[in-house]
Amino acid sequence: NAGVTQTPKFQVLKTGQSMTLQCAQDMNHEYMSWYRQDPGMGLRLIHYSVGAGITDQGEVPNGYNVSRSTTEDFPLRLLSAAPSQTSVYFCASSLGPGRYGYTFGSGTRLTVV
Amino acid sequence: AQSVTQPDIHITVSEGASLELRCNYSYGATPYLFWYVQSPGQGLQLLLKYFSGDTLVQGIKGFEAEFKRSQSSFNLRKPSVHWSDAAEYFCPRRQGGKLIFGQGTELSVKP
Numbered sequence A: 001n002a003g004v005t006q007t008p009k010f011q012v013l014k015t016g017q018s019m020t021l022q023c024a025q026d027m028n029h030e031y032m033s034w035y036r037q038d039p040g041m042g043l044r045l046i047h048y049s050v051g052a053g054i055t056d057q058g059e060v061p062n063g064y065n066v067s068r069s070t071t072e073d074f075p076l077r078l079l080s081a082a083p084s085q086t087s088v089y090f091c092a093s094s095l096g097p098g099r100y101g102y103t104f105g106s107g108t109r110l111t112v113v
Numbered sequence B: 001a002q003s004v005t006q007p008d009i010h011i012t013v014s015e016g017a018s019l020e021l022r023c024n025y026s027y028g029a030t031p032y033l034f035w036y037v038q039s040p041g042q043g044l045q046l047l048l049k050y051f052s053g054d055t056l057v058q059g060i061k062g063f064e065a066e067f068k069r070s071q072s073s074f075n076l077r078k079p080s081v082h083w084s085d086a087a088e089y090f091c092p093r094r095q096g097g098k099l100i101f102g103q104g105t106e107l108s109v110k111p
Helices: none
Strands: A004-007 A010-013 A019-025 A031-037 A043-051 A054-057 A064-066 A076-078 A087-094 A108-112 B010-014 B019-021 B032-038 B044-050 B056-058 B064-068 B073-078 B087-090 B093-095 B098-100 B105-110
Touching: A004 A087, A010 A019, A019 A031, A019 A087, A043 A064, A043 B098, B010 B019, B019 B105, B032 B064, B032 B073, B044 B056, B044 B064, B044 B073
Parallel strands: A010 A108, B010 B105
Antiparallel strands: A004 A019, A019 A076, A031 A043, A031 A087, A043 A054, A064 A076, A087 A108, B019 B073, B032 B044, B032 B087, B032 B093, B056 B064, B064 B073, B087 B105, B093 B098
């Protein structure tokens, strides 16, 4: 059981470039989420999914796109990177709603120059 | 909107001393509450959770938390802190498909 796997672990982008952060889980979890973590701001929800084919926006969705074609994968796309998107990104998954906690990946540290 | 507040941004305790980290949530139906720990450069690890029943819940690494509805609080406690407990701690609440976070509390442990 690998849990939640995020790739890459580190990435440097130039302003305007696009890229995809990968997230995969092998626990058959229905719920998946993307967060960004910035100093002093906790974790903020970008997008989330409650099952394959279903996604919704979180608190800070602008500049990011997601899709959920399979239960296992939930990629996050940066359409045109901006310095304000420099952050640490975490993917997480959960078996279901309510009482179930989320399992987090180890994060992707992204720098936009 | 339902929210979570962690009033203390940074706390320093001596090794071997007791610890209490505060967490307050906005009013709502019985909340689903969690405590996570994040060591430097790492992801988040679940310490414990509360969703119903006994108001005192036990977690991993010797941590416990008490849910107090009258105070809208879910404080994390440990009787004796170890140097390895130095980390950032979060107490998010579950809201449907979302996990809503406060800003976290950074714990430093001095020898």
